[in-house]
Amino acid sequence: MLLEGVHGNILEIAVGAGANFEFYSQGSTVTGLDFSAAMLEKARQAAKEYQIQADLRQTDLDEWEGECQKYDFVVSTLCLCAFEDPVQVIKAMANSCKSNGRLLFMEHGLSKYALPGIVQKWLDPINYKFNGCHINRDMSAIFHSSGVKVLSMKRKLFGIIYLIQAQP
Template sequence: MGNLFPYVYDFGMKPLEKGRFYTIRKELLSKVKGRVLEIGSGSGINFPFYRNLERVDAIEPNPSMIKKSRKQLEKASVPIFCHEQKAEQLLFPNQTFDYVVSTLVFCTIPNPEAALKEIIRVSKPNATFYFFEHVKMENAGLAKTQDLLTPLWKKICDGCHLNRNTIEIIKNAGLQIKEIKYYYKGLFIMVECTI
């Protein structure tokens, strides 16, 4: 994982983050309570949105992103603990978390199936999962464009797959989808799931 990517990512995402993404994150994160696991916390953009919960354990495999997230930690109103970990190898006991949050992360996880298996392992039996992700689009022409761009995009954007079918991966992991919201003509989704 590159040291430059965390700075390029925040700059490139700024227009979206100041607009609709702000509202999406605020709504999604207002729902979580108890003990929360955040997958791929990146530069900590979610940290200021957390309220009224026990604690957040935020995992992130890129040490440069963790370093960059320190500014956001200062804005947090709940205890947040950052861990340098991969989603495929979580260092938490079974049945630890009440909620799991993933925002714009599953596109970059090398083995999303293994990650979901681990996430389920560390989640309580009644846990709720929230995914806000970009996905392969249903429109055939746009999906083909995503397929063509993905090899180059992965090199530029730290392993990001433009064409990942995250909904299918979630279903195949055995999670029960309660709700899906679509944004930007289906390029972005918010999924609420339970075990």
């Protein structure tokens, strides 16, 4: 499991409603960033439910530059699809992570199989228009361009779901 053993000082990008809080070790401190005030309010409720100490901030992540080597773990789940420049966001995440820390991602992107990939490419403009989400991004290329050290990249569900562990 991607979030198993996540503890300490955690930064979660696009925290949403705090769905990952249940997986963090007790005693952890979470800084959660999101553009949506409504989602942050739900995350506050989740933090109370899971007894997570949370500092939740409304931020435009497309312009966020990160915080210098502050966090043990930096987490992103299913959000890189929405950013104008996902490479810049990964770089900001790496800037925020301690040098011996971990960057953890669960993202979706272009399938490694031809037929699903063709469908993703065809549907992407429609999906982006209605959902604000690109479904055809090449996550392998994005991570290569970001300069982070990828420790592992596993792909699931026709190669569409990426589970990635990296270091700054």
